[in-house]
Amino acid sequence: MKKPILGSHVGMSKSNKHGKYLIGSVKEALSYEANTLMFYTGAPQNSVRTATDKLYIEEFNQLLKENNINKDHIVVHAPYIINISNPVNQTTWDFGVDFLKQEIKRCEDIGVKILVLHPGARLKGDYTDALNALVKGLNAVASSQTNVIIALETMAGKGTEVGLSLNDFKYVIDNVNEPEKVAVCLDTCHMHDAGYDFNNWELIKEEINKTIGKDKVLCFHLNDSKNPLLAHKDRHENIGYGYIGFDNLLKVLWDEEYIDIPKILETPYVEDKPPYKEEIENLINKNFSKKVK
Numbered sequence: 001m002k003k004p005i006l007g008s009h010v011g012m013s014k015s016n017k018h019g020k021y022l023i024g025s026v027k028e029a030l031s032y033e034a035n036t037l038m039f040y041t042g043a044p045q046n047s048v049r050t051a052t053d054k055l056y057i058e059e060f061n062q063l064l065k066e067n068n069i070n071k072d073h074i075v076v077h078a079p080y081i082i083n084i085s086n087p088v089n090q091t092t093w094d095f096g097v098d099f100l101k102q103e104i105k106r107c108e109d110i111g112v113k114i115l116v117l118h119p120g121a122r123l124k125g126d127y128t129d130a131l132n133a134l135v136k137g138l139n140a141v142a143s144s145q146t147n148v149i150i151a152l153e154t155m156a157g158k159g160t161e162v163g164l165s166l167n168d169f170k171y172v173i174d175n176v177n178e179p180e181k182v183a184v185c186l187d188t189c190h191m192h193d194a195g196y197d198f199n200n201w202e203l204i205k206e207e208i209n210k211t212i213g214k215d216k217v218l219c220f221h222l223n224d225s226k227n228p229l230l231a232h233k234d235r236h237e238n239i240g241y242g243y244i245g246f247d248n249l250l251k252v253l254w255d256e257e258y259i260d261i262p263k264i265l266e267t268p269y270v271e272d273k274p275p276y277k278e279e280i281e282n283l284i285n286k287n288f289s290k291k292v293k
Helices: 021-031 057-066 090-110 127-144 166-175 188-194 198-210 246-254 276-285
Strands: 006-009 036-039 075-077 114-117 149-153 182-187 217-222 263-265
Touching: 006 276, 021 036, 021 057, 036 263, 057 090, 075 090, 090 114, 090 127, 114 217, 127 149, 127 166, 149 217, 166 182, 182 188, 188 198, 188 217, 198 246, 217 246, 246 276, 263 276
Parallel strands: 006 036, 006 263, 036 075, 075 114, 114 149, 149 182, 182 217, 217 263
Antiparallel strands: none
16 A cells, blocks of 8 residues: 655744755654645744745755655645635735735745635624635635645634535535635544544545545645534644544545545644654554654
8 A cells, every 4th residue: 555645734934943944844844754744834823924035945846856755745824814704804805815815826936736725714794605705715816826726624613614514615616616726625623623523434535525526635634633523622632642533543544545645734742842753653653652742
């Protein structure tokens, strides 16, 4: 069987101890023995961004090539401040569309094809109106996308989030003008907290096939959950220490139907240290032996 495509969230900043900007991102991933990675192009909570011509893209590409990391498997995560599902505040929606266009351009410059986006929240608006606002926003940015595909992330249902069910994503994909530019990122913690039981992974796969279709799954966020099923909390736990469990996450990672889809760890640091090297080793060896906590 093929080896899974497994990595983690890594830093992308001038001060990364592994190197500046994208150089540090790749070297950090390599320090975890990962074969892919995910990064933000700037702080996820604000709009401050360093120009892409200062990010060491050429060196980034060379490092990927030297270490046999397929660039098509690398993921960029859009910032949290984008909310194009907001149906009640035009200013917020306009900002989200404009800033998402900028993030798409940055991904195009870097050469990364997968851009994960939180669908957003309805706030005091109607749920269907929020999904329609999301469709409208995706239509508004589609002309900015040449190679980049937006992968909408499954959400836990915290607050007024939209995108709790696979049917939500089917609705969006069915209604956008250019469905080939929209896909889905399955976050295991979020799905568990929204009510998807990973004790029944085969049933979840059946629902994927009946709604969005397997081909629309561009990446996974592989996380355990601190909370029980249907908690709507969104609190990630380290692999094997939560309510989803090591064996269930192993099934997802090693599933032959999804073996070529990148899986990204977003589990919490332990005592200010990243757990990713140990978690990757455990998952690749199919043995919950390396202690994280």
